[in-house]
Amino acid sequence: MGGVTTASSPAGVPAAAAATGPATEPAVPFLEIETLRAREFIPAAKEALASRISEEAQDRLLRPVFNWAGRNSLFPLHWGLACCAIEFAAAFGARWDAERFGVVPRSSPRQCDLLIVNGTVTWKVAHKLITLYEQMPEPKWVIAMGNCATGGGPFRTAYSVVPGVDKLVPVDVYIAGCPPRPEAMLDGILKLETLIKERGE
């Protein structure tokens, strides 16, 4: 299944939304919508609802649902950069098990909506990071994990290190530590979920 998280639960979401609408018609359109690609889903769902309820009502109904679904299924990019990547891996191991928050690392940027920069970014790799970020579908978020990604860390004055990944991509959450413990990483992810909820994206 595709990983655009705002639409990553096509089966469950419209059923809930339709239940609150005038439930006179059977929800036949949604069966077809399920087979659509994720990015076509939101307009298709809106169109299906348009005949029944007003624009604002759609927004009121759909946006919280997509927001809820999106923030509870953040898919980070599986991209290890430096030592922090070890803690990133540990957070997905049996002990901390980040997947219980719906966080599943994916190996392709096209299936991700969260870029966790877990390590030292050098100028050599900087444009690859930008490419990866640009390949991710909207909406997308960035977490700078560890001191290196936040501000260059111990290598701040080194000749080859980007002093903070916010020089390259917009960062939503910074996690301090060298490296941050897996608990800190999970805390950062939960903070991002709160942020997404507050912004109502």
Added chain:
Amino acid sequence: MTGAASGVGPDRLLARFPQGILGIDPFPGTAGRLRFDPAIALELFREVRDTLGYTHLAMVAGIDWVQTREVLYAVWSDAGRRYLLLSAQLPADHPHIESATAVWPSANWHEREAWELVDISFDHHPDLRNLLLPTGYQFHPLLRSFKLHEPEELEVKVRDV
């Protein structure tokens, strides 16, 4: 160590390059350290590979001695099971030497690294461009004259790469 009976000692090249070889020093764990004039570089490399049997180039290092620039090659002989070091002193203004890629193709990346970090240019290198640093990087950071920059001064135009 020098000129051991195994047949891979560098002494036998002295007759071939009476001018070009400036000296052979013992160096622990190797067949010796051979200092040579950069003018004979390519001929010497061929002799070292074909006559002495050092078929593998393991390392090319560049060293900044402020007054001069040194380039150091470590070559390995499978038959003799030992290393030989070749070293040349280059002038600090425009240090350049013939590329070893024609003799040992593995010199390619090592020379690119020495070129970008200590600014030694290798003539007739097939592809002399940045290896570890981004393209267009303006500094040679392993030179002793290189000062640590505040991050803001080190402007690298990533998007142009």
